[in-house]
Amino acid sequence: MVALRLDDKAAGRRTPVRDARWLPAAAAPLLLVAVAVLAVTGCVGAGGGVGGVGAGGRVMTRVLPGELGPLPTYPAETTGWDTTQILMIYPSSGPAPAPAPALADAGAAVSEHLEAGLRQRGYAVLASPAGVAGMVTTTMRRRVTRVIVPQTSPGRMVRLTDGRIGREVVFMARVVAPEQIGDPRAGRTFLAAAHAYYPSQNAITAETERQLLFAAMDKLFCIPAFRQALQ
Amino acid sequence: MSENMNIGFVLAAAAARIRPAVRRAATAALLVCFAGVAGGCARLPSQVVHKSPGQLDAMTAQAATGRSLFHRSEDLAAAQSLFAGMATERHANQPLYLCELASIALLRNDRAAAGRHLQEAVTLLDRFYDQATEQEAASLWGSEAGKVYKGDPYERATLYLLHGLWLLENGDVEKALISFKRGLLMDGDTEQAAFQADYGLLFFLAAKCHDLQGEHEQRDAMLLGAFRAYMSLPDVARGFAQAAAAEYLLACHDGAPDAIPPSPWLRRIAGWGGRGELENRGIRGPLLDWLERHRLSGAEQMAFNTLAVVWNGEGPTMMRGGSHGQTRLIACLDPPARPLQYAITVNNDQPEDMLQWLGNVNFQASTRGGRRMDHRLASQAMIKGATEVTGWVMVGAGLAMMYGSDQPEVQLIGMGVVIGGFFADVIAQLMNPLADIRCWQCLPAEFTVLPLQLPPGEQQVTVAATCGMTPWTERAMSFTTSPAAPVAVWHAQGPSWFGDDAAARLGGHQDVMMQLLLEAGGAATRLDPDGDGEMTAAERSAAEKDVARTYDSDGDGRLTDQEAGFALQAIWGGKWSR
Numbered sequence: 001m002v003a004l005r006l007d008d009k010a011a012g013r014r015t016p017v018r019d020a021r022w023l024p025a026a027a028a029p030l031l032l033v034a035v036a037v038l039a040v041t042g043c044v045g046a047g048g049g050v051g052g053v054g055a056g057g058r059v060m061t062r063v064l065p066g067e068l069g070p071l072p073t074y075p076a077e078t079t080g081w082d083t084t085q086i087l088m089i090y091p092s093s094g095p096a097p098a099p100a101p102a103l104a105d106a107g108a109a110v111s112e113h114l115e116a117g118l119r120q121r122g123y124a125v126l127a128s129p130a131g132v133a134g135m136v137t138t139t140m141r142r143r144v145t146r147v148i149v150p151q152t153s154p155g156r157m158v159r160l161t162d163g164r165i166g167r168e169v170v171f172m173a174r175v176v177a178p179e180q181i182g183d184p185r186a187g188r189t190f191l192a193a194a195h196a197y198y199p200s201q202n203a204i205t206a207e208t209e210r211q212l213l214f215a216a217m218d219k220l221f222c223i224p225a226f227r228q229a230l231q
Numbered sequence: 232m233s234e235n236m237n238i239g240f241v242l243a244a245a246a247a248r249i250r251p252a253v254r255r256a257a258t259a260a261l262l263v264c265f266a267g268v269a270g271g272c273a274r275l276p277s278q279v280v281h282k283s284p285g286q287l288d289a290m291t292a293q294a295a296t297g298r299s300l301f302h303r304s305e306d307l308a309a310a311q312s313l314f315a316g317m318a319t320e321r322h323a324n325q326p327l328y329l330c331e332l333a334s335i336a337l338l339r340n341d342r343a344a345a346g347r348h349l350q351e352a353v354t355l356l357d358r359f360y361d362q363a364t365e366q367e368a369a370s371l372w373g374s375e376a377g378k379v380y381k382g383d384p385y386e387r388a389t390l391y392l393l394h395g396l397w398l399l400e401n402g403d404v405e406k407a408l409i410s411f412k413r414g415l416l417m418d419g420d421t422e423q424a425a426f427q428a429d430y431g432l433l434f435f436l437a438a439k440c441h442d443l444q445g446e447h448e449q450r451d452a453m454l455l456g457a458f459r460a461y462m463s464l465p466d467v468a469r470g471f472a473q474a475a476a477a478e479y480l481l482a483c484h485d486g487a488p489d490a491i492p493p494s495p496w497l498r499r500i501a502g503w504g505g506r507g508e509l510e511n512r513g514i515r516g517p518l519l520d521w522l523e524r525h526r527l528s529g530a531e532q533m534a535f536n537t538l539a540v541v542w543n544g545e546g547p548t549m550m551r552g553g554s555h556g557q558t559r560l561i562a563c564l565d566p567p568a569r570p571l572q573y574a575i576t577v578n579n580d581q582p583e584d585m586l587q588w589l590g591n592v593n594f595q596a597s598t599r600g601g602r603r604m605d606h607r608l609a610s611q612a613m614i615k616g617a618t619e620v621t622g623w624v625m626v627g628a629g630l631a632m633m634y635g636s637d638q639p640e641v642q643l644i645g646m647g648v649v650i651g652g653f654f655a656d657v658i659a660q661l662m663n664p665l666a667d668i669r670c671w672q673c674l675p676a677e678f679t680v681l682p683l684q685l686p687p688g689e690q691q692v693t694v695a696a697t698c699g700m701t702p703w704t705e706r707a708m709s710f711t712t713s714p715a716a717p718v719a720v721w722h723a724q725g726p727s728w729f730g731d732d733a734a735a736r737l738g739g740h741q742d743v744m745m746q747l748l749l750e751a752g753g754a755a756t757r758l759d760p761d762g763d764g765e766m767t768a769a770e771r772s773a774a775e776k777d778v779a780r781t782y783d784s785d786g787d788g789r790l791t792d793q794e795a796g797f798a799l800q801a802i803w804g805g806k807w808s809r
Binding site (some may be wrong): 072074127128129132133134135138141143144147153170178181184189192219220223 | 464465466467469470471473474476477478480481484493494496497569570572574581582583584587588697699700701702742744745746749750754755756758759762763764765766768771
């Protein structure tokens with residue numbers, strides 16, 4: 001095309017000035033679009049750090065300057081769990097749309113850890129239906145008295161004044177009667193958080209994230225109202 | 232090329248100079264080509280009423296309307312009148328429309344019409360063979376959709392299933408057994424035997440026929456077939472093992488597992504296979520002993536006089552793919568919630584879990600393997616593509632010869648090449664490698680069944696669909712059991728997967744707002760300000776108001792679930808990466 005345009009120019013049959021203007025005029029919006037795309041895709045990831053939950057996914061959580069603040073303290077866990085209740089840990093991804101990748105990875109680990117904690121305290125905990133052919137028989141449905149729907153959050157990450165990274169993970173669980181499970185606002189919602197401080201973002205690995213999440217989950221058992229909700 | 236040269240004059244002059252022998256050869260070549268095309272278009276005398284491709288396409292479009300009437304609107308009367316109008320003549324699609332009419336008649340409880348349509352459809356599929364349309368479909372020029380409908384293996388197997396059920400209900404046990412076994416043969420009739428017969432419902436019903444005939448060994452063999460087919464389906468063995476473990480845990484929790492039997496669902500499925508089969512599926516230890524102790528024997532399995540057959544969801548459909556529409560794609564509609572399961576309550580008794588996966592039409596359709604016709608169509612598409620390209624190249628080359636040379640002979644040859652190119656392109660356009668996408672539209676995604684022992688008379692039934700512990704949707708119906716039939720078969724349409732009602736119920740289970748609070752709300756102290764570990768309704772409301780200020784896109788002061796969903800997508804889109 002360039003060669004053709006030069007030939008035409010030499011023959012004097014086209015106005016070279018018009019053709020010469022074409023490139024810069026069209027390039028301006030193109031350049032703007034390219035810059036915008038680069039800015040959107042590049043900047044979102046550029047400011048982020050590594051964190052989040054689960055082994056498979058990496059969470060690009062924005063690191064903001066600030067403090068994590070104090071966490072509430074609970075009395076030491078006591079006995080007195082009402083183990084006559086039959087529980088089911090319900091997958092939070094049940095009929096809902098697919099969760100974010102890291103949460104999906106963490107889902108199974110969360111269920112297993114919570115299930116183990118409840119069994120350790122003497123509860124009968126039924127496995128939630130898994131896979132496309134997961135089955136909850138009518139017998140199981142009749143017997144389950146409380147359903148626990150866990151929800152995890154990537155939490156937040158802050159850069160402290162001394163340069164360290166503070167990480168907070170929040171774990172939430174809704175305790176609901178089986179017949180009310182269809183109503184997202186039914187039942188009681190509990191949440192527990194755990195903090196950890198790291199010298200740099202690189203020190204935050206999938207394993208540290210998992211341990212932090214489990215630490216938050218373990219705190220759930222110290223919340224008196226949670227024990228009460230399971231009665 | 233010289234600009235002042237008249238091309239017509241040159242060509243005329245060149246034609247006059249050309250040797251007679253060459254002219255004769257060119258004429259003969261043209262005649263041969265025309266004869267070839269004319270021969271390709273010729274037809275053998277056919278036994279079916281000929282329909283043009285346009286008429287067949289119009290019928291296919293009407294069948295799609297019938298599908299919508301059947302599944303979405305559930306207007307069976309309208310669907311019946313639509314298909315009845317198309318099934319009056321013996322054309323290539325008539326067997327298919329008879330199948331559609333049989334489906335509708337079964338669900339309308341019109342047993343006489345159902346039997347008539349099923350019988351005729353089976354006869355046509357078994358015995359009717361039209362040489363003319365088969366040859367035409369196999370040729371380069373004919374459409375596959377023009378041949379007499381024979382159906383995919385899953386369609387033929389399902390036809391035999393429904394026909395067998397009709398025969399069983401009418402007391403013809405022997406013919407019913409033959410029909411079920413033919414269905415199994417059809418199910419395994421995939422290219423290069425890539426898939427074994429795994430239509431579990433056919434095994435189960437064949438077992439019932441053997442039981443009615445007093446052939447107990449064959450009955451148990453068929454039940455074993457049902458067990459293996461059932462367990463071979465994806466995720467099913469895991470789901471069974473999990474349910475068994477959960478029920479055993481409950482029995483242990485009550486302190487006496489030996490005295491507490493598993494649910495009828497578990498007892499029934501465990502009864503299809505022996506101890507070894509259960510062991511092969513990962514059931515071990517005391518759980519295996521418990522299941523073996525309580526499993527239903529073959530005789531107990533077959534002690535039913537009614538079979539509830541519920542048609543759930545929308546069956547497979549077909550589409551065309553490939554550059555020339557030569558590839559046939561099967562599309563299966565997934566249920567909106569998973570895992571989806573069904574239970575039946577009869578006359579206000581305890582609900583009973585239905586048997587799923589045994590009659591999963593979607594699964595059967597997706598494991599049909601290839602067809603010999605697929606290879607033929609692929610070859611035809613390749614020939615069509617090559618002919619098209621050849622035509623274009625010839626036209627291009629011919630034009631180049633005509634305008635690139637001053638030699639009259641070369642120009643004449645160029646013109647011949649151009650004409651040849653056009654001719655090749657016309658031939659390519661006449662070739663028809665389009666895949667046949669006719670399919671049985673009025674089939675469900677899955678037949679769920681439940682054997683029942685009921686007294687004769689009217690029965691009030693509720694079919695409920697649940698997703699795990701979450702109740703989703705249900706439908707109440709009634710039917711009458713006849714004391715005369717060895718097995719009364721009740722066909723019913725299950726709870727609809729469609730409509731605003733079903734969507735709203737499912738939408739109600741998603742706590743999008745809570746997820747947004749967790750993602751955007753951030754700090755635990757913000758979600759639970761008093762730090763007691765519980766997020767009360769008031770605390771949640773305050774947090775929601777806080778978040779609404781940021782994500783309320785329409786500025787109406789409140790955050791809808793839709794806005795929350797969009798906000799979540801935006802957050803996840805920006806925050807998550809692999």
